[in-house]
Amino acid sequence: MRSSFTRANLPLLIWVAVLLAALVLTVSSMAGREWLKSNIFELLPESEYDLLTETATRTVDAELGTRLLFFVGHANRDIAKVTTDWFAGRLTEHPLIESVSTGVDGAQFSDMASFYYPHRTQILSGEQIARLAEDAAAVERKALAEVFSPFGVAASTLASDPFVLFPGSMQALQPASSALQLDDTYLWARKDGRDYIFVMAMVSSPTLSIGEQEDLATHVNATIGEAVTAEPGVHFLKTGFSFYAHQATQSAKGEVSTIGVGSLIGLLLLVISTFRSLRPLSLIVVSILAGCLVALAVTLSVFGFVHLFTLVFGASLIGVSVDYSFHYVADDAFGGEDWTPRSGLRNIFMGITLGLITSVLAYLALTVAPFPGLQQLAVFSSAGLMGAYLTLICMCRLWRRRFVVQDNSIILGFARGYLRVWQQSRPQYRYVLTAVLIIVMVVTWRSIEVNDDVRLLQSQPPELVRQEAEIQALLGVAQAGTFLLSSASTNEDLLQLEEALRAKLDDMISAGALTGYQAVSRWVPSQQRQEQSRDAYSALVHSRLPAYFESLGVAEDVLLSTTSDLTGQPRALEVTTWLEHPVSGPFRKLWLETPGENRASIILLFGVQDIDALSAVVADFPAATVVNKGRELSALFGDYRTRVVQVLVAAYLIILAGLSARYGPARAAVLLVPPVFAGLLALIVISLAGETLNLFNFLAMILVLGIGIDFTLFLAEAPGELTSTMFAITLSALTTMLSFGLLSLSSTYAVHSFGLTVLIGIACAYLLSPLALGARVRSAKS
């Protein structure tokens, strides 16, 4: 007696011990560290870049990712200024804000002027050189006007910069990308009757944790709120990667609870309406909870953290892991007088085991795409399913009292009725239906359109997008993110390469194909360019200075000293000097630190209209490449979409081979028809609804296969009467559709695509599953 008790309960005891261990593991993994992550970058694949491109991409990401841009607007610019100062002060108080700038720093400008002034003969812009060659007399006349200007200071610098060329050279050095105007030190622009003052803040890191994001966004929003309360006419615009990240986290958090709670409520309603008892629910809930616990424990021990994205998907796991319990409960409810937990388990064992294996295989197949996000999702889901499965197997005998299905349950009625339609129709109708579906699919196949653009996959809160667009319009700077990566063996070669590239870029700017760029060679011309500048300068001094000075009455000794000063030995202006000097500021990052002998640099581009046209231009320069992370990722997404299709085909072939061993090729093929058709129909329906397809639709097809084939397998494997199986399938299809249907409501397009495809696919797989009736192992007649 005692020994039989122990033997019967051994799996149960072991499983309870395992669950306790999982609980301890989970709690200890979560304690005292950041176990939940939300940074979208963690989900994306490692780029397939070489080291240099990777470094460059990181530099640019960090540069763009740490910026927060604001505009503080008011009809009265003085009020806007006061508010700006107050706002900047409050921003600075936050520990995550590294610096705040409210405009042009006068001292910074003067630093720059004193850095370049000694080199003034070497830094003439291309335009200035061209003008000197064209019409030196006009240059002199203009200088003369400056000398007499009531506002001018040109007269005082007449001896060192007689032709007033330095201000123009300085202008050319500044990035010509801003549409802003200056007032005191504030940069501003007018829009809709308000004067908007520009504020830029730098965040200390491009990747903030969820807590930090929350903290920063709360601080910024509270500060803005306070300002608007104090001065109702003030209007703020804000943009920055951190705000998008925060918004994405918030909506993902909301979705986790919506999907989780939604699934549970749906489940509750299903169970109550079907069994009029909460007892089946206790078995289901225990198996779901155990599944989630195992999933968390395994994921945390494999990855060390759980991504919010995994939880969003994971919440839909509830709807899948519940299937095993449903089969057990249904078998119990429909079992005869002599039904025991042991016999019930035996009845469903083959079906749910095959189901588990195919589902886990389907999830693992998701990992073909090297997206860390998908890998974690696959591990999480597989572990969760195995947890739920083992819980049922080990613990079901705890529910000794029989489950009773309400005979008037709608779901039972539907399952029974739907099954009867199929059972009573003649087998030929199945062929007719199959043929009709094939025709429909062939005809509508062309509506399918694919779009791999990675931007589609990020959630884009319209309010933030609108503010970003307004800010870009005010700044006159368009979207950044594309850059040129150039390399050469020496600094001089690299500067010359940049200058050659910039000549092409300038053409693109004039043609409206680009709005601007930042490049080191703008601040440090190549030696070659410096020599050209000096030659032009010397020619001007020799040809015009004596007469010019004489007309103004400048003393002879001043002419001599000025001439020798401006035509004497140059003062070397090197990249290394510039890099070490504070004037290079944030732009020094564009000159990359390279491990080897080679030098490399970034030219950051703004407002690229057509990246292919840009690539064509740059193709003439073998040492330069166009890098755009978004485009590379889109290409990668397209590449993996193709691979997923290949994996799907391979998976079907392998399953076909496996099933052929058990059922023979013909019946195995029949078993595969429902999930194959379901997946294809899902794609077609989504396309007909006007959406373009992406990687995630195809990844979802793997799940449609994994879950959809369960339906046909359960029907094929079911012993005796089919009502209980059809009933269980109906319940599990409903719960799966419920949870994935909720995913399709997600604001993140990737999640939406995935959810919608599974929703439609599973609906089709369920409706078509009775096609498998023709391939049953055991006869239905009893």
Added chain:
Amino acid sequence: MFRQSANSHRKNPRMRLTRTTVLVVLLLLSARPGVAEEQVDAGLQDVVAQLAAPAVLRGRFTQTRKIQFISRPLESSGRFVLSDMGLYWQQEQPLASVLIADGDRMLQQVDDGPLESVDVGRNPMVLTFSKSFLSIFEGNETELRNNFDIAFVDEAGSWEIRLSPISYPMVEAIDTIILRGREYIEELIVVSRSLDETTIGFSDLQTVPDQLTEHEIELYAR
């Protein structure tokens, strides 16, 4: 100049705001303690109010610039118009040039060349200069107090204001600015840090008609 001109579609909202600010500052100043200061302020306010009174001021100027290393002074002359559209400064001698400036932008034309925007956005120096000078012409006391220490002397109806820059970038380039006048400003002297001296004398000043003529509007609008 704070009276609204008849051609209301050309009104510059900034100017009207400035007027409000000036009034507020004057009110605040009148409440401040200290007899001596009050007297200075009272006289200054009168002058500032006087300078600000006409809607349009037009006349001729003669500029004499003494540079340390140039033996003879650089002389230039021409005419100007000052209104709520900014300053129109047309030099006739020794070379023809036109300068149009308001608080935010500056346009320049040399000989018959194109009217070009002097890109003040890049250089805070140029803009602060032009704004400070404009505020002197316009009698914008707020702007003046932000940028200068002000000393005021009034003797028998002729006054003198001495401005010493206190803010960057003026402080680096300008030593003193002296304004002299009676009803209107008659002389402006700028002494630079390098001790170069520019004297601008104003003559033939007219405030009638008290709005811009069609011809003058065209000048600004070019």
